[in-house]
Amino acid sequence: MTAKITKPASKAPRKKAAPAPADEDGTRSRILNVAIQEFSRLGLSGARIDEIAAETGANKGMIYYYFGNKEGLYVAALEESYTRFRQIEHGFHLDELPPIPALRALVGSTFDYHAQHPEFIRMVMTENIHNGEYIRKIPTLKAINKPAIGLLEGLCARGVEEGVFRPDVDPVDLHMSISALSFYNVSNQHTFSFIFGRDLKAADVHAKRREAVIDMILRYVRA
Numbered sequence: 001m002t003a004k005i006t007k008p009a010s011k012a013p014r015k016k017a018a019p020a021p022a023d024e025d026g027t028r029s030r031i032l033n034v035a036i037q038e039f040s041r042l043g044l045s046g047a048r049i050d051e052i053a054a055e056t057g058a059n060k061g062m063i064y065y066y067f068g069n070k071e072g073l074y075v076a077a078l079e080e081s082y083t084r085f086r087q088i089e090h091g092f093h094l095d096e097l098p099p100i101p102a103l104r105a106l107v108g109s110t111f112d113y114h115a116q117h118p119e120f121i122r123m124v125m126t127e128n129i130h131n132g133e134y135i136r137k138i139p140t141l142k143a144i145n146k147p148a149i150g151l152l153e154g155l156c157a158r159g160v161e162e163g164v165f166r167p168d169v170d171p172v173d174l175h176m177s178i179s180a181l182s183f184y185n186v187s188n189q190h191t192f193s194f195i196f197g198r199d200l201k202a203a204d205v206h207a208k209r210r211e212a213v214i215d216m217i218l219r220y221v222r223a
Helices: 024-046 049-056 060-067 070-090 099-116 118-129 141-161 171-187 189-196 203-221
Strands: none
Touching (some): 024 118, 070 118
């Protein structure tokens, strides 16, 4: 009796990983732009991947390809929000200005950025509602924000050397004061405007408040 020869079963072909899109950077950037708006408007729990994909013009698979899941997308959107905010400081040449005009320019630009980008304010507020849980997952965040303090350290040192700034000004405290005065004008604009009958979004109110904030900061640091 002849033994029956059994051929080994052929292996199923391996699935190839999804290729990266041709316009990889552009697609990722578009997804982040929409995600920042959605997360700032609806929060982490309220934002929907389906809606972000539809608004972006990409499919859900592309979002998962880049970011893994909704939490990963939120973390990336948070990182991008801080990165964009800090990029405004890269164009400054404050060392070319005397200390007081330099600080005036820095405070004014910071105030304007907050007013022009309410989505950044809402992203920060959302993350604080989460007790900073997700910001801890951004290993680059401290490095992104460190130059802001370095900028103020150099500015304060020059101001002290020239005798126009107090020697006891802490750059971190100064940064906090600038941020707080700029942040509040946006974060509380709806409640404040209703309670006190002053439209914080009006151009004339914005301009007056901007000068007041600059004046407060300069009075705080002046010798």
